[in-house]
Amino acid sequence: MSSTDLPHVIAATAAPKPGVVGVAAGERLDSVGLPGLTLSVRSRPSVREGLPPALYVHGLGGSSQNWSALMPLLEDVVDCEALDLPGFGDSPPPDDGNYSITGHARAVIRYLDARERGPVHLIGNSLGGAVTTRVAAVRPDLVRTLTLISPALPELRVQRTALPTGLLAVPGIAGLFTKLTKDWTPEQRVSGVMALCYGDPGRISPEGFSAAVREMERRLALPYMWDAMTRSARGIVNAYTLGGQHGLWRQAERVLAPTLLIYGGRDLLVSYRMARKAAAAFRDSRLLTLPDAGHVAMMEYPDTVATAFRELLVDSGELSDSGGTGSSASGGASSSISGGTSSSTSSAGS
Numbered sequence: 001m002s003s004t005d006l007p008h009v010i011a012a013t014a015a016p017k018p019g020v021v022g023v024a025a026g027e028r029l030d031s032v033g034l035p036g037l038t039l040s041v042r043s044r045p046s047v048r049e050g051l052p053p054a055l056y057v058h059g060l061g062g063s064s065q066n067w068s069a070l071m072p073l074l075e076d077v078v079d080c081e082a083l084d085l086p087g088f089g090d091s092p093p094p095d096d097g098n099y100s101i102t103g104h105a106r107a108v109i110r111y112l113d114a115r116e117r118g119p120v121h122l123i124g125n126s127l128g129g130a131v132t133t134r135v136a137a138v139r140p141d142l143v144r145t146l147t148l149i150s151p152a153l154p155e156l157r158v159q160r161t162a163l164p165t166g167l168l169a170v171p172g173i174a175g176l177f178t179k180l181t182k183d184w185t186p187e188q189r190v191s192g193v194m195a196l197c198y199g200d201p202g203r204i205s206p207e208g209f210s211a212a213v214r215e216m217e218r219r220l221a222l223p224y225m226w227d228a229m230t231r232s233a234r235g236i237v238n239a240y241t242l243g244g245q246h247g248l249w250r251q252a253e254r255v256l257a258p259t260l261l262i263y264g265g266r267d268l269l270v271s272y273r274m275a276r277k278a279a280a281a282f283r284d285s286r287l288l289t290l291p292d293a294g295h296v297a298m299m300e301y302p303d304t305v306a307t308a309f310r311e312l313l314v315d316s317g318e319l320s321d322s323g324g325t326g327s328s329a330s331g332g333a334s335s336s337i338s339g340g341t342s343s344s345t346s347s348a349g350s
Contacts, residue, residue: 059126
């Protein structure tokens with residue numbers, strides 16, 4: 001449900017002016033204006049022309065920066081873009097204030113339609129996984145493949161460690177958290193985030209921690225940060241209670257695109273036990289389980305995730321054994337993630 005923020009990471013009452021968004025070497029940050037909506041989009045130049053497009057969608061409290069470790073590992077096979085959902089990263093709130101799963105999915109669809117980038121390889125984490133599932137279900141023409149990393153799909157028995165995030169949806173809770181954490185430093189907040197989201201926070205480099213602190217300081221200065229967090233959390237909870245054809249599990253069954261599912265064994269926000277239910281729901285799925293990973297496998301083990309994605313491309317006919325992209329793959333393409341609904345367990349340390 002969350003990719004970079006704890007539920008009690010709240011904006012200070014008196015916030016300074018927001019700083020500049022971090023941009024890694026080789027990245028570019030653009031602002032795309034749409035009617036009633038402005039989206040910030042992070043991209044990397046492809047190594048060659050004509051590569052198929054990929055779009056990355058972050059989770060609750062996260063941003064396009066969550067994909068900065070993964071994108072350079074795939075720039076030779078896809079044209080990478082990662083967007084900031086409305087109200088997150090460097091994207092301002094939407095004019096209509098709609099932070100529901102449907103609202104976020106509509107923003108993704110509007111961006112793809114406006115830029116005429118579809119069909120894309122769609123990759124989502126947590127909240128972004130729920131959003132991209134809905135996009136793939138209602139607009140199959142926009143999706144080549146779907147990769148879901150710890151997707152926030154409804155659970156009947158939510159983990160106790162995930163309950164505080166769900167409480168964000170309760171009116172008044174945000175104000176209470178603000179009072180309880182008003183004296184927390186950005187370093188304390190980031191340490192809490194890492195403990196919740198990483199399987200092993202010790203894997204974070206000092207440089208990575210410092211960058212996260214700078215981003216935390218920037219977010220705390222945004223006057224709408226807490227509203228975006230609260231309303232988006234409420235959107236997740238509402239999606240959990242929605243049944244019928246609009247329910248996320250029902251929509252998962254409608255997804256036609258080849259789907260890669262990645263779950264972490266140490267995930268405190270999305271239960272590891274949901275992996276096999278998801279593999280059964282998506283009709284053309286491959287399951288990769290990482291026992292040592294937490295909630296953000298693309299940040300913890302980007303090499304492993306990149307390898308799994310490449311295997312998805314080979315298996316779905318988007319990439320040949322030699323590494324070239326094309327409309328069909330060699331019949332004997334080898335992959336550690338087999339086609340169809342299956343499970344492949346890999347050590348997160350590999």
